[in-house]
Amino acid sequence: MTVLTHDKAIGDRLRSGLLCAALSASAFGLSGPLARGLINAGWSPAAAVIVRVLLGAAVLLPIALRQLQADWNLLRRNAGLLAGYGLLAVAGAQLSYFNAVQHMTVGVALLIEYTAPIAVVGWLWLHHSQKPNRITVLGAIIGVAGLVLVLDLTSGVSTSWIGMAWAFAAMVGAAGYFILSAHGGDAVPGTVLATGGLLIGGLGILIAGLLGVVPLHATMNTVAFHGFSVAWWVPLLALGVVTAAVSYVSGIAATRLLGSRLASFAALSEVLAAIVFSWALLGETPHAIQLLGGALILTGVVVVRLGEP
Structure with a gap:
């Protein structure tokens, strides 16, 4: 009976x-296609990120305060975690990603970003002496080969190097997301971590915009998507509630329930979701060689993960 109860608990957790x-x-x-619509309507990437993350923080704040139970010492003890999560995993990753989709298709930008597990392996090797084995190295090689195909470097088609640079910066932010989400453990409630990160990230970009470090402009123009148009506040509301509040809280919960390895593998389905949403909202259909490259990238990341202890 004890064994059956234990197995049921593990199954429920999984x-x-x-x-x-x-x-x-x-x-x-969903965030990339929505942001692309706003950018095409005259929004700067920084403005879209600020509204997204601050609106998400406002939605989560009442829940976070209830979970915190006025334990302000918990925030002080984890100030470094909250600041790193906000500036790297939230502000850095999203600002870089939204800048990337300004210069290239959403699918390609996201596929570059999701080479992040390979960056995580490199971080663990350099900072924790966890040397990758042969399977891990093989996966990295497959991923790099897929990246070349996704970028379509061999076709002679003009490639946005600015977009590539932003996408690689988003990859660094995504790697930080997985590392810091796992590092948070159970000490900081997931909603508290998400809310603090969204607040810090949003305020950080807002200050940078007010100082002129990043362009900051917005419009109230109608936002056009593939085959239809909506008022400007509709994609903003979806960005804040769905792609910020819901995504970060559920992502942290998944990491803590599954562990960083399985959670990062499951997160690869974001690539497929983005491709579907990009096709539906933006009419972006990837080329055959890019689909092959995307399959290689996903295969490489899976192999990398399987090769890790």
Whole structure:
């Protein structure tokens, strides 16, 4: 009876974790197409990120305050974690990603960003002496080969090097997201971590915009998507509630239920979600060689993960 109860608990935890991961990936995958619509309507990437993350923080704040239970010492003890999560995993990743989709298709930008697990392996090797084995190295090689195909470097088609640079910066932010989400453990409640990170990230970009470090402009123009148009506040509301509040809370929950390894693997479904949303909202259809490259990238990341202890 004890064994059956234990197995049931593990099964419930796995199912809950996978559901949270699927929800997070789908929500994150929607952010790029929505942001691209706003950018085309005259919004700067920084302005779209600021509204997204601050609105998400406002939605989560009442829940976070209830979870915190006035334990302000918890925030002081984890100030470094909250600041790093806000500036790297939230502000850095999203600002870089939204800048990337300004110069290239959403699918390609996201596929570059999701070479992040390879960066995580490199971080663990350099800072924790966890040397990758042969399977891990093989996966990295496959991923790099896929990246070349996704960028379509061999076709002679003009490639946006600015977009590539922003996408690689987003990859660094995504790697930080997985590392810091796992590092948070159970000491900081997930909603508190997400709310603090969104607040810090949003305020950081807002200050940078007010100082003129990043362009900051917005419009109230109608936002056009593939085959239809909506008022400017509709994609903003979806960005804040769905792609910020829901995505970060469910993503942290998935990481803590599944562990960083399985959670990062499950998060790869965000690529598929983004491609579907980009096709539906933007009419972006990837080329055959890019689909092959995307399959190689995903295969490489899976092999990298399988090769890790």
